Amino acid sequence: METIKNAWRKSWVGYLFLTPWILGILAFTMIPMGASLYFSFTRYDMFTSPEWIGLGNYIALFQDEKWKNSVTVTLTYVFLGVPLQLLFALTIATLLNKGIAGLRFYRAIYYVPSLFGGSVAIAILWRQIFGGSGLINNVLDYFGIQGINWISTPSTALYTLIILMIWQFGASMVIFLAGLKQVPMDLYESAKIDGAGFMKQFTSITLPLITPVVFFNLVMGIISAFQAFTPAYIVSGGTGGPLDSTLFYTLYLYQKGFTHFQMGYASAMAWILLLAISFVTALIFVSSKKWVFYQE
Amino acid sequence: METSKEIYTQLNSPIQKQIRRRRATKKFFIHFFIILFGIIMLYPLLWMVSSSFKVPTEIFTSVSFFPTEATLDNYTTGWAGVSGVTFGRFFLNTFFIVSVAIIGNIISCSMAAYAFARLRFSFKPFLFAIMLITLMLPFHVTIIPQYIIFNQLDWVNTFYPLTLPKFFAVEGFFIFLMVQFMRGIPRELEQAAEIDGCGPIRTYWYLMLPLSLPAIVTTTIFTFIWTWNDFFSQLLYLSNINLYTVALGLRMFLDAAGQSAWGPMFAMSTLSLIPLFLVFVFFQKFLIEGITAGGVKG
Structure with a gap:
């Protein structure tokens, strides 16, 4: 009893300051998470009370062709878009890190797209640029090439969104630049004396030393790409079309939950999304022991 | 020579x-x-x-x-908006939501950060770990019950669902950012304050908050950008046109006018990016620092 009292005497100020956070995490995270896990085992339309159906939603999911398609679309978006985005970020960061004048200016220029990129305004712009009589086709026309409507062609629509993601490489580039600055210059000096060329220097000095930054960017990029919503919603007008080719996982979840009011089904989708993100993140963490090098 | x-x-x-x-x-x-x-x-x-x-x-x-x-x-065509509600209203609504979100985030996240960075209490490492995990959590696992709760409170089509949670430190990133910053403040200052008879509450208010100003500025900027660019939760909670934000206004414009009105749509899109651009121009240093804070040390 005395020890509890003592602990409380020492702790109460800490908990006083934590009160908003604790209330918040209970009300907006813990309890909703529990509720959505429960809903995922029920049929629930928000107007009548939830009806327990066990694994029914999960079984239905794996038989739902539209769901499977949304998984494919999202995985393509994530695993094609994120690596390409990082490739661009690292390439430009490496060039900027060569001690050229105007670094801050260039960095700012390249950062702007990732500041704007998530907005509705840019998604609208994208819809015009890649549309039938959009900017891209006007440029192609100038060279005498007849372009297609990239947005309404099922085989190209998703790639316009992947290009939009790559276009926003600025934030990861800024992080890469900060990482590159920490690579000791004398390593390059000695490598030069040993006759190592640019590519050799890059693969045996730069790349190994910035693997922690690559790791960070990869994890963050993948987590956020899995949750992308705005571009697909705006560019496809909320449908995920044409022919569901841009039906992102989160967009399908939104349709199921908030236009069809299948709350149970949407909750099951949310939990699978959580599991998928955790699984991929865990995989990268485990593999990182093999390819991420921390300087002591 | x-x-x-x-x-x-x-x-x-x-x-x-x-x-x-x-x-x-x-x-x-x-x-x-x-x-x-x-x-x-x-x-x-x-x-x-x-x-x-x-x-x-x-x-x-x-x-x-x-x-x-x-x-x-x-x-002029764009600003007139749709069915009598102008973009002026959408901008006002967005600025209102953004301002309240900023105030909420600063107060609640700095309180939690002070506790994590400086105060002693039981289960601290455990609670800190929970905070870090919530950073990675996709919000989809909580959004449906949250919507149901707000719906039952009759708060759909009000600004509460978009602003109220910010007063409960729901954005862990800012707690993390401020914890990192506060850990770098020399302890001697607090010890001096303590000798002068300052308790933890006054130390927080008169010492830690003013000294954490750079972290508070970063929090302000990122809250501004994220709330300004937010679309999902606004789409979810606001369907009354008088409450529309700029993002929702643009979306509605796209639906109503379709392909025919690219001119006004571009005009309003451009306007919607100006506040972000101004933040970028005047606070670039804080932006870059905020982005790199997690990346290099982590």
Whole structure:
């Protein structure tokens, strides 16, 4: 009893300051998470009370062709878009890190797209640029090439969104630049004396030393790409079309939950999304022991 | 004198000259490539801005940057909005939500950060770990019950679902950011305050908060950007046009006017990006620091 009292005497100020956070995490995270896990085992339309159906939603999911398609679309978006985005970020960061004048200016220029990129305004712009009589086709026309409507062609629509993601490489580039600055210059000096060329220097000095930054960017990029919503919603007008080719996982979840009011089904989708993100993140963490090098 | 002359002749030896020239060419090509690629990257944006001053037919036919005759018609048509509600209303609504979110985040996240960075209490490592895990959590696992709760409270079509949670430190990133910052503040200052009779509450208010100003500025900026760019939760909770934000206004514009109104749409899109651009221009340092804070140390 005395020890509890003592602990409380020492702790109460800490908990006083934590009160908003604790209330918040209970009300907006813990309890909703529990509720959505429960809903995922029920049929629930928000107007009548939830009806327990066990694994029914999960079984239905794996038989739902539209769901499977949304998984494919999202995985393509994530695993094609994120690596390409990082490739661009690292390439430009490496060039900027060569001690050229105007670094801050260039960095700012390249950062702007990732500041704007998530907005509705840019998604609208994208819809015009890649549309039938959009900017891209006007440029192609100038060279005498007849372009297609990239947005309404099922085989190209998703790639316009992947290009939009790559276009926003600025934030990861800024992080890469900060990482590159920490690579000791004398390593390059000695490598030069040993006759190592640019590519050799890059693969045996730069790349190994910035693997922690690559790791960070990869994890963050993948987590956020899995949750992308705005571009697909705006560019496809909320449908995920044409022919569901841009039906992102989160967009399908939104349709199921908030236009069809299948709350149970949407909750099951949310939990699978959580599991998928955790699984991929865990995989990268485990593999990182093999390819991420921390300087002591 | 002799040596400096020697160095001078060495510096001007043909080989040295060649090396220097080669270096200069290399630098030139790097600059050339970076500028060229930068122009390609920014061209869509610049084109949108210039198109917002073009007459509608020109948007579809012209790749050119400069409008043949500049007009403000797109801005006046766009600003008028849809069914009598102007973009002025949408901007006011967005600024209101953003301001409240900023106040909420600063108060609640700095309180939690002070506790984590400086105070002793039981289960601290455990609670800190929970905070870090919530950073990675996709919000989809909580959004449905949250919606149901707000719906039952009759708060759908109010600003509460978008603002109230911010007063409960729901954005762990800012707690993390401020914890990192507060850990760097010298402890001697607090010890001095303690000797002068300051308790933890006054220490927080008079010492830690003012000293954490850079972290507070970063929090303000990122809250601004994220709330401004937010679409999902606004789409979810606001369906009354009088409560629409800029993002929702643009979306509705797109639905209502369709492909026919690219001019006004570009005009309003451009306007919607101006606040972000201003933040970028005036607070670039904090932006870059905020982005790198997690990346390099982590």
